[in-house]
Amino acid sequence: MQTNWRNNHFxxxxxxxxxxxxxxxxxxxxxxxxAGDQNLDLMLRQMLRLLVGFGIMLLLAQIQIQHIxxxxxxxxxxxxxxxxxxxxxGEVSNGSQRWLNIGxxxxxxxxxxxxxxxxMVTWYFADKALPPNYGRLLLAILIITIPVILVSMQPDxxxxxxxxxxxxxxxxLAGISWRIIFGITTLGTLLAPIFWIFILxxxxxxxxxxxxxxxxxxxxxxxxxxxxxxAIGSGGVYGKGWLNGTQSHLQxxxxxxxxxxxxxxxxxxGLIGVLVLLSIYIFILARGVYIAIHAQDxxxxxxxxSLILTFFVYIFVNxxxxxxxxxxxxxxxxxxxxxxxxxxxxxxxxxxIMAVHTHRRFLSS
Amino acid sequence: xSSTRFILKDITRENKIFNNRLIVAGxxxxxxxxxxxxxxxxxxxxxxxxxxxxxxxNRIKILPLPPxxxxxxxxxxxxxxxxxxxxxxxIIPEKIKNIEKMIEALSKIVTIKETDxxxxxxxxxxxxxxxxxxxxxxxxxxEVARFSVQGHRxxxxxxxxxxxxxxxxxxxxxHVIGYVGRINERELKIIDKSNYMGGHYIGKTGIEKYYExxxxxxxxxxxxxxxxxxxxxxxxxxxSPVPGKNLYxxxxxxxxxxxxxxxxxxxxxxxAIEPKSGGILALVSAPSYDPNLFVNGIDVKTYHKLRDSxxxxxxxxxxQGKYPPGSTVKPYVGLxxxxxxxRTRYNRTWCRGxxxxxxxxxxxxxxxxxxxxxxxxxxxLEQSCDVYFYALAHDLGIERLHTFLTRFxxxxxTGIDISSELSGLVPSRxxxxxxxRKLWYPGETLIVGIGQxxxxxxxxxxxxxxxxxxxxxxxxxxxVVFAIEDAQLNEMTVVKPTQQEMITLKQEVYWDTAIxxxxxxxxARRGSAYKVGKDSDxxxxxxxxxxxxxxxxxxxxxxxxxxxxKFHDHALFVAFAPLKKPRIAVSxxxxxxxxxxxxxxxxxxxxxxxxxxxxxxxxxxxxxxx
Numbered sequence: 001m002q003t004n005w006r007n008n009h010f011x012x013x014x015x016x017x018x019x020x021x022x023x024x025x026x027x028x029x030x031x032x033x034x035a036g037d038q039n040l041d042l043m044l045r046q047m048l049r050l051l052v053g054f055g056i057m058l059l060l061a062q063i064q065i066q067h068i069x070x071x072x073x074x075x076x077x078x079x080x081x082x083x084x085x086x087x088x089x090g091e092v093s094n095g096s097q098r099w100l101n102i103g104x105x106x107x108x109x110x111x112x113x114x115x116x117x118x119x120m121v122t123w124y125f126a127d128k129a130l131p132p133n134y135g136r137l138l139l140a141i142l143i144i145t146i147p148v149i150l151v152s153m154q155p156d157x158x159x160x161x162x163x164x165x166x167x168x169x170x171x172x173l174a175g176i177s178w179r180i181i182f183g184i185t186t187l188g189t190l191l192a193p194i195f196w197i198f199i200l201x202x203x204x205x206x207x208x209x210x211x212x213x214x215x216x217x218x219x220x221x222x223x224x225x226x227x228x229x230x231a232i233g234s235g236g237v238y239g240k241g242w243l244n245g246t247q248s249h250l251q252x253x254x255x256x257x258x259x260x261x262x263x264x265x266x267x268x269x270g271l272i273g274v275l276v277l278l279s280i281y282i283f284i285l286a287r288g289v290y291i292a293i294h295a296q297d298x299x300x301x302x303x304x305x306s307l308i309l310t311f312f313v314y315i316f317v318n319x320x321x322x323x324x325x326x327x328x329x330x331x332x333x334x335x336x337x338x339x340x341x342x343x344x345x346x347x348x349x350x351x352x353i354m355a356v357h358t359h360r361r362f363l364s365s
Numbered sequence: 366x367s368s369t370r371f372i373l374k375d376i377t378r379e380n381k382i383f384n385n386r387l388i389v390a391g392x393x394x395x396x397x398x399x400x401x402x403x404x405x406x407x408x409x410x411x412x413x414x415x416x417x418x419x420x421x422x423n424r425i426k427i428l429p430l431p432p433x434x435x436x437x438x439x440x441x442x443x444x445x446x447x448x449x450x451x452x453x454x455x456i457i458p459e460k461i462k463n464i465e466k467m468i469e470a471l472s473k474i475v476t477i478k479e480t481d482x483x484x485x486x487x488x489x490x491x492x493x494x495x496x497x498x499x500x501x502x503x504x505x506x507x508e509v510a511r512f513s514v515q516g517h518r519x520x521x522x523x524x525x526x527x528x529x530x531x532x533x534x535x536x537x538x539x540h541v542i543g544y545v546g547r548i549n550e551r552e553l554k555i556i557d558k559s560n561y562m563g564g565h566y567i568g569k570t571g572i573e574k575y576y577e578x579x580x581x582x583x584x585x586x587x588x589x590x591x592x593x594x595x596x597x598x599x600x601x602x603x604x605s606p607v608p609g610k611n612l613y614x615x616x617x618x619x620x621x622x623x624x625x626x627x628x629x630x631x632x633x634x635x636x637a638i639e640p641k642s643g644g645i646l647a648l649v650s651a652p653s654y655d656p657n658l659f660v661n662g663i664d665v666k667t668y669h670k671l672r673d674s675x676x677x678x679x680x681x682x683x684x685q686g687k688y689p690p691g692s693t694v695k696p697y698v699g700l701x702x703x704x705x706x707x708r709t710r711y712n713r714t715w716c717r718g719x720x721x722x723x724x725x726x727x728x729x730x731x732x733x734x735x736x737x738x739x740x741x742x743x744x745x746l747e748q749s750c751d752v753y754f755y756a757l758a759h760d761l762g763i764e765r766l767h768t769f770l771t772r773f774x775x776x777x778x779t780g781i782d783i784s785s786e787l788s789g790l791v792p793s794r795x796x797x798x799x800x801x802r803k804l805w806y807p808g809e810t811l812i813v814g815i816g817q818x819x820x821x822x823x824x825x826x827x828x829x830x831x832x833x834x835x836x837x838x839x840x841x842x843x844x845v846v847f848a849i850e851d852a853q854l855n856e857m858t859v860v861k862p863t864q865q866e867m868i869t870l871k872q873e874v875y876w877d878t879a880i881x882x883x884x885x886x887x888x889a890r891r892g893s894a895y896k897v898g899k900d901s902d903x904x905x906x907x908x909x910x911x912x913x914x915x916x917x918x919x920x921x922x923x924x925x926x927x928x929x930x931k932f933h934d935h936a937l938f939v940a941f942a943p944l945k946k947p948r949i950a951v952s953x954x955x956x957x958x959x960x961x962x963x964x965x966x967x968x969x970x971x972x973x974x975x976x977x978x979x980x981x982x983x984x985x986x987x988x989x990x991x
Contacts, residue, residue: 175382233408233416246424271409
């Protein structure tokens with residue numbers, strides 16, 4: 001009935017995607033070596049994370065998506081419970097409560113939600129007529145909103161933003177009418193002041209204010225942005241060269257191994273380096289879109305589409321923040337920034353994408 | 366998943382919508398990426414220069430390299446002002462969690478006084494958290510050793526070595542050498558701040574202040590790459606500082622010390638000048654104080670004790686003490702009489718013990734109640750007859766007196782190379798009208814004629830005038846510094862007096878009259894200081910002076926025993942020796958010392974003996990005791 005011409009390979013892999021991701025991770029390690037002041041320890045830890053990430057990706061790539069579908073609601077509900085647990089008994093660090101300590105390791109349920117939400121919404125839509133009717137749309141929005149609210153209560157604006165967008169991308173791709181999209185956008189704009197007054201924390205407001213007037217408080221809130229812009233700008237077209245970024249090595253640039261690593265990269269490799277990096281990202285995005293278009297069922301299509309667009313949100317939000325176009329939201333630059341859980345989540349997402357692509361069936365009829 | 370579920374779905378439509386949406390998303394992605402690229406072009410190409418400058422400014426700091434201060438030597442090369450390495454305990458507040466606890470723990474190793482803590486806390490408030498703040502200066506060797514052993518227990522605390530000024534001879538010569546101290550706010554406004562970056566000291570008094578520019582040198586700098594904490598990563602460029610120049614003084618410090626010992630129990634001042642050059646051989650003001658106290662900031666208690674002492678040790682009597690010159694002014698008044706042809710050297714005045722102005726009853730008394738009898742200028746100088754000079758001053762009038770005395774440097778600064786010299790006063794009609802808004806009375810002219818009343822002179826002015834007289838009118842500006850040495854170029858520049866004048870009189874012989882009169886003071890049997898000069902190994906000239914501190918009423922007599930010591934007369938003596946080719950001119954003032962001949966003259970004689978008789982036992986005694 002079905003022949004899987006790729007099944008004669010031992011491993012289910014998408015080679016172009018793997019190539020792009022490896023290239024990106026390689027560049028990331030190079031930049032990290034420089035940004036972390038040639039700290040080999042830091043490098044080793046990052047490599048270990050990447051190893052785990054790629055492992056999980058390979059593992060997930062072997063799975064037939066259809067086999068995991070039925071577990072999706074349980075995953076979703078489980079993570080919701082964990083999120084509530086986080087708020088109740090989670091560990092506090094840096095002023096927010098994000099971590100659950102389960103003896104052996106600390107773990108961030110909100111990260112899993114980045115996958116659980118698009119999976120859940122996709123699962124909900126997959127066997128229904130699309131575009132969805134209003135009732136289904138409302139339920140889908142509920143599916144998205146509950147975790148978003150829970151995560152933003154931690155508070156973790158960056159992650160809740162990503163969770164929301166991954167869910168909303170499913171809605172977008174599922175074909176909700178432009179009227180609704182515009183309606184929601186307009187409503188959002190109108191509700192922004194209320195959001196500003198009642199929802200946002202003072203530190204978050206400060207970040208947004210800082211975006212527009214970083215010079216107002218050059219040593220306080222605006223410091224990150226000013227130093228970051230100096231680093232990028234002084235890189236010029238060709239950059240100062242690998243390991244030669246003065247801004248970062250002299251520690252003027254804060255969080256240079258994590259959220260602001262793009263500034264280090266731009267300082268050392270210049271505009272040319274940035275264009276190279278963007279090309280790699282575009283390549284990965286394009287490959288993702290290609291996979292989405294060629295996916296054989298609604299579930300796969302929606303899932304891959306939403307995951308790949310979320311991947312872009314990462315890039316956009318991080319770069320936008322570092323170059324001073326967006327407020328400072330704690331999001332890493334995918335596969336370049338040093339940092340734990342996000343790599344695993346991202347790679348798991350790519351694992352799912354590969355799984356979709358390598359397990360295509362040829363319909364006999 | 367059963368296949369029946371798919372029946373309701375319109376796969377083609379779904380595909381179409383999905384692909385449409387992806388295209389829209391793709392367009393949005395493209396737009397966003399374009400915005401990012403445009404932004405990067407803006408940052409990295411258009412504003413490249415701007416951000417490069419900012420990045421350099423971030424990175425490069427210019428650190429001053431303070432120069433070493435020049436040394437001060439006496440004429441024989443004895444070191445008077447040195448730089449020595451001193452260790453201070455410096456704290457980086459940022460790295461200390463609990464300042465109180467830290468001080469408590471430290472005080473077990475290093476002595477920390479209450480005053481140190483107060484000063485530290487004051488500095489703490491004025492300094493950035495990441496910059497060092499000194500807690501203790503001048504650690505002893507023991508303290509340095511103890512801290513070095515236990516230092517690891519105190520992160521954020523370091524011992525810093527720096528050069529600080531040190532005066533090895535302590536109080537000796539302090540009124541000449543002066544001292545350096547921390548730059549205060551007033552000085553900060555005057556100085557070239559860039560040249561004082563990184564340095565803490567500035568000359569406050571004496572030579573240290575007057576020759577500040579030479580001694581200080583030129584501050585160098587280094588461009589260093591620093592990280593965000595300001596820690597130096599590497600040195601990029603360096604401009605070495607130019608060390609200050611060394612000074613060699615005309616002062617003979619052993620001579621100075623000898624004089625200081627002679628008058629150590631008095632409030633007194635002595636100035637000794639080499640008439641030929643104007644070089645200051647010794648300049649003493651007693652009592653004195655230890656300048657080392659001031660270098661790193663004197664504590665309030667000690668300072669108040671010095672400041673409020675009735676003996677006023679901080680006061681430089683030699684250049685700031687304004688005393689009525691008394692009879693020491695008489696040689697110049699006598700010269701004025703000859704110069705203006707009011708008297709010849711043969712003209713005689715009868716002294717009956719007092720002088721009255723026509724139509725007035727007031728008696729201007731001579732110090733000798735019975736009077737001196739018939740006096741010519743020579744005799745009047747010899748015996749210091751007041752009546753002769755009352756009459757002479759009256760005949761000269763205040764204006765001519767003023768003009769002539771001013772020519773000898775009275776009433777104006779001598780221009781010595783020590784700061785804060787005062788000018789004293791030679792009164793005139795105009796001065797009185799301007800300053801006192803009163804008319805000049807003829808009686809006031811009389812007492813100026815004997816160096817009393819409004820007239821004031823500093824011991825330095827008296828010595829300079831004496832030197833000028835001994836030079837027969839050749840005025841030499843007094844100089845403390847003999848030569849300036851540029852140690853880098855190995856060059857020695859002799860300091861030339863900027864001002865040299867010649868006072869010419871109508872007849873050369875007038876000088877002889879005045880000088881012979883002064884010779885008679887010490888060598889003639891009736892000379893007022895005959896006792897001092899009679900056994901002298903060399904011939905010299907001198908003039909006694911006794912300056913009234915309180916006016917004696919008409920019917921009273923001066924009785925020292927009945928008066929409080931602080932109202933006793935000041936004892937003065939000026940002299941130069943030897944008579945032919947004088948090598949030294951001296952002025953001595955002993956505050957409330959009583960009679961010039963009894964108190965000041967013997968001191969002046971010993972000073973000249975020391976200087977002129979190198980084989981004298983006194984000289985050898987001081988030599989061996991050094």
